Amino acid sequence: MSKPTFPAASVLGYPRIGPNRELKKALEAHWARKTDEATLHAAALQLQKANLSKLAALGLKPDDASLPGDFAYYDQVLDATLALSALPTRFADLADANGAIDTAASFILARGDESRAPLEMTKWFDTNYHYLVPEIGETTPIKANATVLVENFKAHAANGTTIRPTLVGPISYLLLAKAEDGAAAGFDPLTRIDEVVAAYAQILAELAAAGAPWVQLDEPGLVTDRGAELAVPGALAETVYTKLAAATERPALLVTFGYGTAGEPTRPGATQGLLARAGVEAVHADLVRGALPTAEFLGELAGSTLVAGIVDSRNIWRNNLSASLDILKSLRTEVEKANGALAVGTATSLQHVPHDVALEANLPAHLPEWLAFANQKVAEVITLAKGLSEGESAIAAELSAAESAIAHRAGFAGTTVAAVRERLANLTTADFSRSDAQTRKEAQEAALALPPLPTTTIGSFPQTTEVRTARAAHKAGTLDDAGYEGFLKAEITRVVELQEKLGLDVLVHGEAERNDMVQYFAENFDGFSETENGWVQSYGSRATRPSILWGDVSRPAAFTVPWISYAASLTNKPLKGMLTGPVTILAWSFIRDDQPLSISANQVALALRDEIADLQAAGIGIIQVDEPALRELLPLRAADQPKYLGWSVDSFRLATAGAVDATQIHTHLCYSEFGEIIEAIDALDADVTSIEAARSRMEVTADLTSYGYSRGIGPGVYDIHSPRVPSTEEVAELIDIALGSLDPKALWINPDCGLKTRGYAETEASLANLVSAAVAARATL
Numbered sequence: 001m002s003k004p005t006f007p008a009a010s011v012l013g014y015p016r017i018g019p020n021r022e023l024k025k026a027l028e029a030h031w032a033r034k035t036d037e038a039t040l041h042a043a044a045l046q047l048q049k050a051n052l053s054k055l056a057a058l059g060l061k062p063d064d065a066s067l068p069g070d071f072a073y074y075d076q077v078l079d080a081t082l083a084l085s086a087l088p089t090r091f092a093d094l095a096d097a098n099g100a101i102d103t104a105a106s107f108i109l110a111r112g113d114e115s116r117a118p119l120e121m122t123k124w125f126d127t128n129y130h131y132l133v134p135e136i137g138e139t140t141p142i143k144a145n146a147t148v149l150v151e152n153f154k155a156h157a158a159n160g161t162t163i164r165p166t167l168v169g170p171i172s173y174l175l176l177a178k179a180e181d182g183a184a185a186g187f188d189p190l191t192r193i194d195e196v197v198a199a200y201a202q203i204l205a206e207l208a209a210a211g212a213p214w215v216q217l218d219e220p221g222l223v224t225d226r227g228a229e230l231a232v233p234g235a236l237a238e239t240v241y242t243k244l245a246a247a248t249e250r251p252a253l254l255v256t257f258g259y260g261t262a263g264e265p266t267r268p269g270a271t272q273g274l275l276a277r278a279g280v281e282a283v284h285a286d287l288v289r290g291a292l293p294t295a296e297f298l299g300e301l302a303g304s305t306l307v308a309g310i311v312d313s314r315n316i317w318r319n320n321l322s323a324s325l326d327i328l329k330s331l332r333t334e335v336e337k338a339n340g341a342l343a344v345g346t347a348t349s350l351q352h353v354p355h356d357v358a359l360e361a362n363l364p365a366h367l368p369e370w371l372a373f374a375n376q377k378v379a380e381v382i383t384l385a386k387g388l389s390e391g392e393s394a395i396a397a398e399l400s401a402a403e404s405a406i407a408h409r410a411g412f413a414g415t416t417v418a419a420v421r422e423r424l425a426n427l428t429t430a431d432f433s434r435s436d437a438q439t440r441k442e443a444q445e446a447a448l449a450l451p452p453l454p455t456t457t458i459g460s461f462p463q464t465t466e467v468r469t470a471r472a473a474h475k476a477g478t479l480d481d482a483g484y485e486g487f488l489k490a491e492i493t494r495v496v497e498l499q500e501k502l503g504l505d506v507l508v509h510g511e512a513e514r515n516d517m518v519q520y521f522a523e524n525f526d527g528f529s530e531t532e533n534g535w536v537q538s539y540g541s542r543a544t545r546p547s548i549l550w551g552d553v554s555r556p557a558a559f560t561v562p563w564i565s566y567a568a569s570l571t572n573k574p575l576k577g578m579l580t581g582p583v584t585i586l587a588w589s590f591i592r593d594d595q596p597l598s599i600s601a602n603q604v605a606l607a608l609r610d611e612i613a614d615l616q617a618a619g620i621g622i623i624q625v626d627e628p629a630l631r632e633l634l635p636l637r638a639a640d641q642p643k644y645l646g647w648s649v650d651s652f653r654l655a656t657a658g659a660v661d662a663t664q665i666h667t668h669l670c671y672s673e674f675g676e677i678i679e680a681i682d683a684l685d686a687d688v689t690s691i692e693a694a695r696s697r698m699e700v701t702a703d704l705t706s707y708g709y710s711r712g713i714g715p716g717v718y719d720i721h722s723p724r725v726p727s728t729e730e731v732a733e734l735i736d737i738a739l740g741s742l743d744p745k746a747l748w749i750n751p752d753c754g755l756k757t758r759g760y761a762e763t764e765a766s767l768a769n770l771v772s773a774a775v776a777a778r779a780t781l
């Protein structure tokens, strides 16, 4: 029997937040109890319908399952938890009479309630999207609940639209889960796979009964090292999909593998071949982050469709259509040898890019032509499918428009700036190193004369409504430059006076002038632009608006110096200048696809190096370069990590190595679980590193000691993620734990992170307790 052929053009998923963040508004109104659940459901359905009609208008067929059915109120992994009724024990009371999790209960899983914390949130592969981590134990209920999926399918079918219901696949679901607290030591959620597969089989049967011709199961877990072990012949991926495919009552299956190469990296296409032979009708490959499947494996497609994820869904650049078409044509030749078919798709869901370039009215004139957001990418997929079936002449206009945009981009003055290139080309190893740490330490001790256990903060002070209002007024033009500068100076004065009053040793200016720790830098560097509406979901109802790095980076003028030196002029205490590091600036922006990230990182590093030189010249003796995203960009595969750590550490060193011995360089990393990258953190060669540590009660200090870490270290002594004020005793206890393993001369006392999300009342009280605990500890040394 021949397998059904997957639609020739499709996308793996579409942004869920809405072109005008409709979903955010609907969710937040509901959570604030301003609307009831029926209103929320109606708003969500209306948004989905609008999105689907947009996709159909762009050319995806409404009736052949090429339209993605990937809507989620909060998160796609949470939705799989709902489909499995997999309520963790600590939420067991939320089950309804059938053991199912309803919408209200799902929001408690996502957001917690008075008595319990929400499900943990963590990064979705190497993206800035965050999912809710399933908590699976030996007895977590696993029971199919297809109601939401079936109802959603039917709601659109009634409207004449055949969507393709989409779920995180069973293997990835369990790979993304963590063992529930209280599970036996070493318990692996994957041991529950048989029950999960049985539940998926039932869900598939119910969707088939409702009329769904295709269902998409996302298995990005198989692009990791752990997943690769499960993708070899005879291992879990084969058994799971053989079982799912064997059912007679089921829709046709598309299994996707975004975010890299599925299975063994040296055998691209092997996993797709394996699943095709297991009976799966369509298999996907990410051709952007993953390797091109080789002819050997394409020959194993067994009549299945290969969905070629050739349009980049993680970045915003216009596709090189003619290059893509060439790849697609050669793939098709191989695929057809195995009686398979080739379809065109995206590398992953489009959830990682904004909706529509057409919503940007204020980009620099050269930029829109170079860009493709979700809607433009859908059009690219359709164009490529058309070119593939009808030949180049059928898409001649699109090919030539893409070609001229790409040529324009390559030749544009700001894309390659000779002065920037020359500076990079002339770097020597000396530009990446400072003198030895001990010499610096002595010079800094003499210059700074700090007490033992110096107290400081991580940089930002509360961003009050007044601060945000003034910034918005300045942007809107209702507050002039002079008025805004006066406002910021008054704010800085207040923050410095407060720190003096509290008795902190190293002060900061408070970062009131910054909308965001990355965007502020992008706005002040050449080579970056900002969007107005380029929102991308970060988690739940939250979205960020990444800047676009499109050209060679340089810094036209000092920009942090005026604020920071103004703050320094108000105090006799050392004032710490505050910058964002190169990796973090790139990690939270859309990046160039026309050069290695390491080159962009060094360009940003040189721009920061100029700023550091100017801060130093202005008399600033301590400069912090934040790199909270250093660990975020760590490649998924262990084999790829050393190279990344090499260039990322180098870029930090390039940014900071111009500082003289007496200038103390700090860095801040938001996390503390850095077992695997501790060497890299040491190699940053920062004089002082602050990290998060309060919630784990200083667990990290023992690791640092066993590593032999000898630099200054500020493990956070209180958690800034909640308004709770820590008592002096609590802070003192944590200082005591740290002193138990760390050299008192190396220890700094600071909060876990910046204070911008906090209010002044709790900030003042917490910092007062921090200072008194530090002063008391000092007396015991």
Ligand code: GLN
Binding pocket: 458, 459, 460, 511, 517, 578, 626, 628, 668, 669, 670, 753, 754, 755, 756
């Ligand atoms: N200096 C920044 C702040 O205090 C650091 C923020 C961060 O680590 N994410 O806000």
Ligand code: ZN
Binding pocket: 458, 628, 668, 669, 670, 671, 752, 753, 754
């Ligand atoms: Zn932080």
